[in-house]
Amino acid sequence: MIHFQKIGKAYGTENIVLRDVSFEVEEGEFVSLVGKSGAGKTTLLRLFLAEEFPSHGSILFQQRNVHEIPESKLHEHRRKIGVVFQDYKLLPFKTAEENISYVMEILGANEQDIARDVKDVLDIVGLSDRALHFPYQLSGGEKQRVAIARALIHRPQVIVADEPTGNLDPYNTKDIIRLLLKINELGTTTILATHNKEVVNQIEKRVLTLEGGTIIRDQEKGRFVM
């Protein structure tokens, strides 16, 4: 489904972040990208979202090179992906409900569908009673659940989560991972970038370990080994 082919990324001549990284992600798979801070996990995800261009190599998503998509069509690529960020990145002046429905609005969904689906995902993430709260009125865990609901509402083909538990306590961390696993079980391909050892070991799914910009380990049902 997703092919990373000899991806290299350097900022200037000195700062080489990724060196010939190649791997594939199958449909419905759950892949954890692990490694220390600066290993290149976030850069890989940013490249997949076409936020950045690689220095060399290509990323094929459904047989299409994502970096050959014209800027005017990039939104179509991104609508196939649900993104969860470490710092939540909720729209500050929209309520939880509006943050989630925003994704459906840009897809042109009608009001009834939006109302129904938003209610459903709020139930899934356990935030039905916080629907009308603004991000500043929510805790970290609640914000991240809103972010997951936003990533999930339009039934994307892939969910990309970049350190989604980075700012959360162990209780909320467990909750978020449980949610991501649940989404994956429903068939959504999931890529999780994390440096949280306990999280990875708890998941028991495929683990790709990045170090110094290269993949040093690719294990089925792997564990975090550094």
Next chain:
Amino acid sequence: MNFKRIFKSGLEKFIREKGSSSAALVVMMAVAGTVLFLYMLQGVSSFSIAQLQDSVDISAYFVEDASEEDISALQDKLLALPEVASAQYITQDQALEQFKADHENDPVILESLEIIGKNPLLASLNIKASDPLQYQNIANFLEQGNYPFIQTVDYKDRAPVIDRLLNLISGFRVAVIAFMIGLALLATLVAFNTTRLAIYNAKEEIEVMKLVGASNEFVRGPFLVQGAIVGVVASFFVFISAIPLFWILSPKLELFLSGFSIFGYFLSHFFWIFLLQTAVGVLLGVLSSMIAIRKYLKV
């Protein structure tokens, strides 16, 4: 459907983002105020220039035995010229009456008139040009035409005054236009920079919108709507505040601008003023948002 959502989103931004909306509103009110000021300044300067122009004229004086028919025929010819705004016939008697009225506190002159024993003043046509530049042409018309009943045309005596007036008017016009352009540019720059700052503050928000799949139109739209709303609201507030302001100031300003009521001018032009203020506000709000947001859309 999308336009409705974009509009709703822009309205929400305006209402909820109180900080950036207030800052933009204050700046846009200053811009709308500037538009209003410039409009009124244009009115005052036009009035002043018209008054200055009205203060000069030339006269053609007729020989004593000139017939009323000849003078009337000449008056008709003059009025048919596009260069002539008015040509008023002043008979010998009217000239004398005016002279006496002008010198009613000068017994020596009045006594001299009585000693002469007859009316020494000549009948004349008092001519005002539609443009002060045309006095020379009118004088040529009178002097070079075959009008033996004209004794003299006083253009040569008036020419230095007319020239000074022309210089004054053109200098005044240039100063007013330069001031208007400078102020308009300043207002535009301030408005543009405020919008740029507001959009810079929203750059993360824009990035998120792009990453969750919003098209450029969907990201840009609410910012443009917010800019337009700011323009309309600012224009409305300034317009409403201007009503009592001009009502209070009008009598005071009339002391300096005799015959010009600033409140009356405002009322008679209120539709155009409001339209211009709103158009400038909306255009500036929308354009500056459109320009400022461009670079943040490249995510």
